[in-house]
Amino acid sequence: MRTAAISRNTKETQIKVRLNLDGTGRCAVNTGIGFFDHMLEQIARHGLMDLEAQVEGDLYVDGHHTVEDAGIVFGQALKEALGDKKGIVRYGQACIPLDESLSRVVLDLSGRPGLYFSCDFAAPMIGALDSQLVREFFQAVSNHAGMTLHIDNLKGENAHHQAESIFKAFARALRAAVATDARAADVIPSTKGAL
Numbered sequence: 673m674r675t676a677a678i679s680r681n682t683k684e685t686q687i688k689v690r691l692n693l694d695g696t697g698r699c700a701v702n703t704g705i706g707f708f709d710h711m712l713e714q715i716a717r718h719g720l721m722d723l724e725a726q727v728e729g730d731l732y733v734d735g736h737h738t739v740e741d742a743g744i745v746f747g748q749a750l751k752e753a754l755g756d757k758k759g760i761v762r763y764g765q766a767c768i769p770l771d772e773s774l775s776r777v778v779l780d781l782s783g784r785p786g787l788y789f790s791c792d793f794a795a796p797m798i799g800a801l802d803s804q805l806v807r808e809f810f811q812a813v814s815n816h817a818g819m820t821l822h823i824d825n826l827k828g829e830n831a832h833h834q835a836e837s838i839f840k841a842f843a844r845a846l847r848a849a850v851a852t853d854a855r856a857a858d859v860i861p862s863t864k865g866a867l
């Protein structure tokens with residue numbers, strides 16, 4: 673089973689994440705920011721991963737440390753669950769609409785961090801989530817999973833829809849990239865022989 677369980681404690685946040693890449697979409701998350709919970713649920717549901725996340729952050733400051741650090745630990749869990757990446761597809765992409773919003777995510781589990789993010793959010797806040805933190809979450813995931821990650825919101829007039837279409841597209845792209853390649857089950861998908 674491709675699973676990981678990671679705990680991370682700092683003065684700003686205390687986080688526990690459990691991840692099963694070969695799950696069914698089960699999700700139990702509590703970050704203290706309702707809309708962020710809603711987004712993590714999209715990753716589990718549409719990524720077909722089981723995800724538990726208990727996040728206690730310094731929300732009296734703002735949501736920044738909570739969201740960024742959740743991204744760090746999710747990225748670490750993803751990297752650990754993938755192991756040597758033998759047999760995975762490696763690349764994934766998805767273009768997902770939510771009503772008027774349309775988002776495209778293209779990713780490579782390359783081992784190298786890199787986030788290329790474009791979204792002009794229609795509102796500064798989405799519920800209790802500062803829309804600027806969507807980028808911060810994915811920056812942390814990219815850094816700690818070792819993932820090249822291109823995220824483009826191509827259209828959108830509602831910030832809830834923009835963010836949700838991004839998370840759904842990320843989930844679908846990730847699901848494709850971590851899937852097992854039936855024609856190369858024992859192969860690390862790189863001419864270097866390592867990822």
Ligand SMILES: [Mn+2]
Pocket residue numbers: 710832836
């Ligand atoms: Mn929604």
